[in-house]
Amino acid sequence: MTAGLFSFELRATDTLSAARASTFVTPHGAVEMPAFMPVGTQGTVKGLSVDAVRATGAQMILANTYHLALRPGEEVVKTLGGLHAFSGWSGPILTDSGGFQLFSLAQNTKVTEEGASFRSHIDGDLFELSPERAVAIQETLASDVAMVLDHVVALPNDQSVVRDATERTIRWARRCREAQTRGDQALFAIVQGGLDPQLRADCARALAELDFPGYAVGGLSVGEEPAEMYRILQATVPAMPADRPRYLMGVGRPRDLLEAIRRGIDLFDCVLPTRNGRNALAFTDAGPIRLRNVQFQCDPRPLEYDCPCAGCRHSRGYLRHLSMANEMLGPVLVSVHNLTYYQRLLAATREAIRHGRFSEFADAKLRGWESLED
């Protein structure tokens, strides 16, 4: 698939699963997929310089339209040169549309066919977001990939509520496309449909007809069991175009990534590596390390011997000390490690897919994580 400044090319497809390796080209560089985007909510991956983010192996980052529109405001970002110059991140950037934050953060959200109005979680100011406004803000921010405004609802919910929100999401996707004016920004559609496989597949097919350059699965990882999420992916992904990037929004744990890749997903974002990093929980191939545990007080080993990250140049004992002493460097170094862990996992996954051994790779990783149950 080539569309203007963007292209998506499949490099390898697994024979035993729907996993695939691909290259997605944007105006700010190529992304080898499957890929994981660190979350830079407010135009910064919490605590990390852009060099540190790059050093983890990250290729593309995510920023949040809702947060940036509230503070500092998209016009300030534009005046300072757009998101790339603003944040200093020269690689590809994806912005979400604010749909998820309307659902999770905003207060007194009212959704009509026209759009959503809500109170800011910062100062309670009234804010209005329509499909057109969501596109306009993202065009002002100047990300490489913009997301359509979707209508996210709590799960489980009445079938009629979910169906209504899903159908609105499709109508809003069309309005977003019609509002688009930039040729250097790819707009991705979002599949909704709750936990109803049929609704999900119908939504995916309806959006596919609109011919977007990329498709996301939204409204998952909102409290449902992982098995539920895998079941929904199983039903949804085959109805999404095979020649476009497929992005699973807001997911997830390392095992969720492999299970989703197995079902045909190419792109992820999630706050887990950085949020857990700030809470002194480190990911490793042998399961999680909770650094505040006293057993690590005098542990001279790095989190992982073979990890090249800046955190792994220190002992677990030192990282624990930083955490116990409430030193900023603790969250920074454990976030660096966790993001590096995710990027190394994705790099190894791409390699496994290209060499036709994804299933054995994934199974071995999953066995190693058996103690990783958070």
Add this chain to the structure above:
Amino acid sequence: MTAGLFSFELRATDTLSAARASTFVTPHGAVEMPAFMPVGTQGTVKGLSVDAVRATGAQMILANTYHLALRPGEEVVKTLGGLHAFSGWSGPILTDSGGFQLFSLAQNTKVTEEGASFRSHIDGDLFELSPERAVAIQETLASDVAMVLDHVVALPNDQSVVRDATERTIRWARRCREAQTRGDQALFAIVQGGLDPQLRADCARALAELDFPGYAVGGLSVGEEPAEMYRILQATVPAMPADRPRYLMGVGRPRDLLEAIRRGIDLFDCVLPTRNGRNALAFTDAGPIRLRNVQFQCDPRPLEYDCPCAGCRHSRGYLRHLSMANEMLGPVLVSVHNLTYYQRLLAATREAIRHGRFSEFADAKLRGWESLED
């Protein structure tokens, strides 16, 4: 002066002032003086990786005995390989003795001739610190330079209280020296004497007779006017041995550094660059920049055009955004800038002294800072 693994060599002396350039060699490397040590209170310069600290130009860092003895405890640091392995900082490290923290942080401090007992500011536990114990803890931490335990008192104070504490400081210095067992750690004495020039000079001479490898001026920058501090330095420094490093503890603003160097000081530490960095105040040659001020909201300029630091790869507008949004990266980047500012100032000062133009250099800097009044 050469003593075991340490040496101190004067490289140049200013003809118009007491400023001098020198090299101080320690088991973990040489320090070009005058030098500024970033403060790594708990074994970390707040928010900065050791690579980031090194990149600011820092040669030597300071760590606090009091803080590390309370948490994680000096035996934990030793088990993890000593302060260098623990913190990852491979260059020279100086530890203070805890004397200043007894005065500023501890609760219910009781000082007798034997030593001090006090309640920890963390958990209220009873803690005892004597000259012998201060040396033992620092030997366990394994810093390159240890400081004697001194008796710091509030200023202004009764002449008899100050005299008593000063005389105790001299007796404790002798006890510290007698308690020393490591040959790879230099023990520096501390001149006290409040704001009494005669007491200061007498203390300096008494300590000089004890032949320490280095001397500090303590108990200043505790609220007195800068002019008072300069006056005391003027009276004290000439009584300190010329062939040993002279360290002014806990000072100060950029102008204080130049005024102290003019009076013969070689070494400094201070929390100002990092503490101000965390409060979004940046040092520049044209005076301070308070980034939270709305005038910087859309300012595309770096803090300083010629500064090579990681912070100056971003706009003032972005740094302001990080601060307003309470993002960790804000304190990190402004701290990086401020430490870089201090190190560049010290490097330029050494250069000026070596080329016999210290006075004009200092006068030009002081004129530039005229707006810098905090």
